[in-house]
Amino acid sequence: MNGTIQAPTIEYALLAPMLVVFGAAIVGVLVEAFAPRYLRSAIHVPLTLLSLAGAFALTIWQAAAKGIPTKAAAMGAVAVDGPALFIWGTILVLAFVSVLLIKGEDHFVAAASAVPGSAEEEQALHEGAAHSEIYPLVLFAVGGMLLFPAANDLLVAFVALEVMSLPLYLLCGLARRRRLLSQEAAVKYFLLGAFSSAFFLYGTALLYGYAGSIDLAKISTAVGSVGGQDTLLYIGAAMLGVGLLFKIGAAPFQAWKPDVYQGAPTPITALMASGTLVAAFGALVRVFWVGLGGLDWDWRPVLYGVAILTMVVGAVLAITQTDIKRMLAYSSIAHGGFLLVGVIATGKAAAQNASALSGILFYLVAYGFTTVGAFAVVTMVRDAGGEAWHLSRWAGLGKRSPLLAGIFAFFLLAFAGIPLTSGFFGKYAVFQAAVSGGALPLVIVGVVASAVAAFFYVRVIVLMFFSDPAADGPSIVLPSRGTAAVVGLAVLATVVLGVYPQPVLDLAHSAAQSLFVR
Amino acid sequence: MELYVPILVLAVLAAGFAVFSVGIAPFTGPKRWNRAKLDAYECGIEPTPQPVGGGRFPLKYMITAMLFIVFDIEIIFLYPWAVAFDKLGVFGLVEMVLFIVTVLVAYAYVWRRRGLDWD
Numbered sequence: 001m002n003g004t005i006q007a008p009t010i011e012y013a014l015l016a017p018m019l020v021v022f023g024a025a026i027v028g029v030l031v032e033a034f035a036p037r038y039l040r041s042a043i044h045v046p047l048t049l050l051s052l053a054g055a056f057a058l059t060i061w062q063a064a065a066k067g068i069p070t071k072a073a074a075m076g077a078v079a080v081d082g083p084a085l086f087i088w089g090t091i092l093v094l095a096f097v098s099v100l101l102i103k104g105e106d107h108f109v110a111a112a113s114a115v116p117g118s119a120e121e122e123q124a125l126h127e128g129a130a131h132s133e134i135y136p137l138v139l140f141a142v143g144g145m146l147l148f149p150a151a152n153d154l155l156v157a158f159v160a161l162e163v164m165s166l167p168l169y170l171l172c173g174l175a176r177r178r179r180l181l182s183q184e185a186a187v188k189y190f191l192l193g194a195f196s197s198a199f200f201l202y203g204t205a206l207l208y209g210y211a212g213s214i215d216l217a218k219i220s221t222a223v224g225s226v227g228g229q230d231t232l233l234y235i236g237a238a239m240l241g242v243g244l245l246f247k248i249g250a251a252p253f254q255a256w257k258p259d260v261y262q263g264a265p266t267p268i269t270a271l272m273a274s275g276t277l278v279a280a281f282g283a284l285v286r287v288f289w290v291g292l293g294g295l296d297w298d299w300r301p302v303l304y305g306v307a308i309l310t311m312v313v314g315a316v317l318a319i320t321q322t323d324i325k326r327m328l329a330y331s332s333i334a335h336g337g338f339l340l341v342g343v344i345a346t347g348k349a350a351a352q353n354a355s356a357l358s359g360i361l362f363y364l365v366a367y368g369f370t371t372v373g374a375f376a377v378v379t380m381v382r383d384a385g386g387e388a389w390h391l392s393r394w395a396g397l398g399k400r401s402p403l404l405a406g407i408f409a410f411f412l413l414a415f416a417g418i419p420l421t422s423g424f425f426g427k428y429a430v431f432q433a434a435v436s437g438g439a440l441p442l443v444i445v446g447v448v449a450s451a452v453a454a455f456f457y458v459r460v461i462v463l464m465f466f467s468d469p470a471a472d473g474p475s476i477v478l479p480s481r482g483t484a485a486v487v488g489l490a491v492l493a494t495v496v497l498g499v500y501p502q503p504v505l506d507l508a509h510s511a512a513q514s515l516f517v518r
Numbered sequence: 519m520e521l522y523v524p525i526l527v528l529a530v531l532a533a534g535f536a537v538f539s540v541g542i543a544p545f546t547g548p549k550r551w552n553r554a555k556l557d558a559y560e561c562g563i564e565p566t567p568q569p570v571g572g573g574r575f576p577l578k579y580m581i582t583a584m585l586f587i588v589f590d591i592e593i594i595f596l597y598p599w600a601v602a603f604d605k606l607g608v609f610g611l612v613e614m615v616l617f618i619v620t621v622l623v624a625y626a627y628v629w630r631r632r633g634l635d636w637d
Contacts, residue, residue, distance in 0.1 A: 005605040029624065029626075032631075033629070034626070
C-alpha cells in the first residue's frame, strides 16, 4: 500500500445549492443551541426561506448563465445535469412553499416526549414550548432531496436517501393533535423506510459484486460487457428497484403511504407528497435509465406490471376512503403510477427518451404544486379537535365557504386531469411519450384509472357543493399570510400550467435534451 | 457443481441435527414446571408491572449511547485521515476541519440542551 492518494477535485460552484441548504441547516442547529427560546422561530423562518431562495437563485444562475455541465461533478459522484437542475429548482420552490405552510399555524407539538394527554403535555403547552428544530430538520431533508436525484453513484444515492428520510421520520411524529396517530405514522414510516433502505443497500452490494463499481456509468458499461454473473445483476437490480419503488409508494410497496400521510402534520405531508416524490422519481429515472439502461428489456415488463398495479390500487382504494388525507394519499399513489408510465416510455432513440423525461419533469412540477395547495386547504378546514379530516365533515363546505371549496374543487379537477388545469398537460405529456414508445395498452389502463380516479374527485366536489352542511360543521380558519400565500401560489401554478404551459414545457424539454450525463 | 457438494452435505447435516434436537426434546426431556418458567424473560430480574400507557422511562443511557455514536463515527473518519494525512495535504486538512466543526455543532446542541447532565 504505497500508492499516492490524489486529492479529489470538487466543483463547489456546481454543488453550491446543496451546500447552501446544508449550511443553513447547520446554522439552524446552532440557533437551536444558543439562541433564547423566544427568538428561535424569528431567526429560523427567515434563515430557512432565504437559504431555499438563495439555493434556487444559484440553481437558476447555473442553468442560465453557466450552462448545463456535460460532466459529472465531484469525481463522478454527483451529476448536476439538465434534469437534475430542473428537479432542484422544482424541489426548492416546493420546499419554500411548504415552509410557508409550516410556519402558518400551530401544526406541531409542544413537547414530543410528553405522553399524549398527560400533565406534562399540558404544562408544555402552557409554557409555550415549541419544537423549532422543525426548520433545520426540514432543511436537512431538503438537502437530501437535492442530492438524491443527482447522485451518480449508488452509495451517494444511499446516503442521500437516508439524509432525506431520517428527518422526515422525526417530523412525521410531531403533529400537535391526534398525537397517537402521528406517532404511529412515524414508527410505521421509520420501520418500513429502514427496511426498504436495507433493500437498496443490499442491491447496491450485489451490483458492486457484479460490476466491480458503484458508479452508475461503470455499471452501465458492465451490463453490456460482463457475462456469467447474471444472478448478481438481476437480484441487485430488483433489490434496488424495491428500495426506490418503496420511496415513491408504488404498489405493492404502497402500504405505508396512507397511514403516514394521514398521521403526519399536514404541512409535512405536503412536503413529502411533493418534494419527496419529485426527488425519488428523479433518482428512480436516473438509476434505471443511466445505470441499468442496457437492461431495459428486462426491467420494463416488471415496471409495466408495477405501473398497472399502482394505478389500479391507487384509484380503486381511493374510492373507499372516508378520510380526506387518506384519499389524497391514495391519489398520490395513483399519480405515482401515471408517472411510472413515463419511466417505461424510454427507448433506444434519444428523442424518445427526451420526450418521456420532459413529460415526467412537467408532471412532477404540475402535481407538486397542486398537491401542496390541496394539503394547504386541508389545514384550514377545522373543528374543535383540529383539522376535520372525515369526508362527512366536508359536506356542504361550498355553502359555507364557496371560495375555499371552489379552490379545493379546482385542485381535485387538476388531480383528475381535466383540461385547462395543469394535471391535463402533465398526463398528456406522459401518455403521449408512452404511446410513441409503444406502450399503448399501458396508456389505456392509465386513462381508465384516471376515469376511476375522477369519480372520487367529483364525489368530493358533489359532497361539498350539493349536500347540506352539518349543523355543527367545521369552521374555516382565516388563513395566516403564509397559508394564504401557499394556496394562492398553488392556484396560480395550476391555472398557468393548465392554460399556458408552454414555457414550463419548453424548460422541461430543454432540461431533458441533454438527458443524463454519465 | 461438485465443488458445492461438501457444502450441501454440511448444510443437510446441520439442518438435520437442528430438526432432530428440537424434535426429540419434548419426548426425552424431563418436565418440571414452576412459576418462574412461565414468566417473561427479563435477564433474571423480576418483571415489573407496566404503568398504564407505557409510562415514562429515563432516556439517560440512550442519550449516552447516541453521543457515543457521534464520537465513534468521528474517530472512524479520523483514523484513515491520520494514516494518510501527509498524502492528502491541505485538502484533507480542510475537509477534516469542516467535518469536525459539523460534529461539534451537534455536540454544542446536546450540551446547550443539557444532554450532558446526568440528572
